[in-house]
Amino acid sequence: MTVGQSFRFELRRIYWTRQCLRMLFALSAAWLFGAVYLFFTSPRIGEIGAGTIGAFIREVFGGLWVAIGAPAAFIVMLLVAAFVLRRGDLRRRDPQRRFTRYQRREGMTRAKGRCELESRYGKRCTQAAEHGDHFYPWSKGGATSLRNFVAACSQCNRRKGARIPSPGLLRRLERRRASYVGAVLVGERRGR
Ligand SMILES: [Zn+2]
Numbered sequence: 001m002t003v004g005q006s007f008r009f010e011l012r013r014i015y016w017t018r019q020c021l022r023m024l025f026a027l028s029a030a031w032l033f034g035a036v037y038l039f040f041t042s043p044r045i046g047e048i049g050a051g052t053i054g055a056f057i058r059e060v061f062g063g064l065w066v067a068i069g070a071p072a073a074f075i076v077m078l079l080v081a082a083f084v085l086r087r088g089d090l091r092r093r094d095p096q097r098r099f100t101r102y103q104r105r106e107g108m109t110r111a112k113g114r115c116e117l118e119s120r121y122g123k124r125c126t127q128a129a130e131h132g133d134h135f136y137p138w139s140k141g142g143a144t145s146l147r148n149f150v151a152a153c154s155q156c157n158r159r160k161g162a163r164i165p166s167p168g169l170l171r172r173l174e175r176r177r178a179s180y181v182g183a184v185l186v187g188e189r190r191g192r
Contacts, residue, residue: 031071092141111151127153143188
């Protein structure tokens with residue numbers, strides 16, 4: 001397996017893992033809200049009002065706890081997973097964040113001074129490049145290397161932010177780069 005292929009596999013794994021986690025989180029949150037809503041609108045709530053305030057609070061919280069237990073446990077599990085991933089990202093951070101002057105010059109020349117990201121529909125942006133951007137975000141362990149350098153206009157740079165790029169964007173960028181510079185690998189993530 002070549003270096004480029006291994007990054008491609010790595011990106012696919014990371015991207016889809018995090019998409020799944022995000023989706024599970026959204027589902028768990030909806031489940032939690034649904035459980036709380038159903039609990040407070042259930043006819044049982046109206047019936048407990050009779051006893052003392054202490055008994056009422058005990059009943060409500062005891063019942064609520066049972067109602068939200070499962071989705072709450074799920075959310076806690078997902079938060080733990082997110083925490084572990086984030087700690088891994090922090091450990092991988094490149095001590096050098098800014099690209100060197102050499103890397104910027106080479107990267108900009110390679111892109112022919114034009115933004116390499118996409119404006120719309122998977123087409124290359126037409127703006128002039130102004131920034132050197134980490135293809136795989138620096139904050140998530142992306143290397144400050146020429147391989148991970150993409151030339152970007154300020155608009156694309158801002159839009160991309162620190163999100164992990166999709167495997168589709170990697171594929172299109174590699175294909176486009178092949179047409180203007182020959183085969184050049186895109187993206188690099190630091191090891192542990
Ligand atoms: Zn652009």
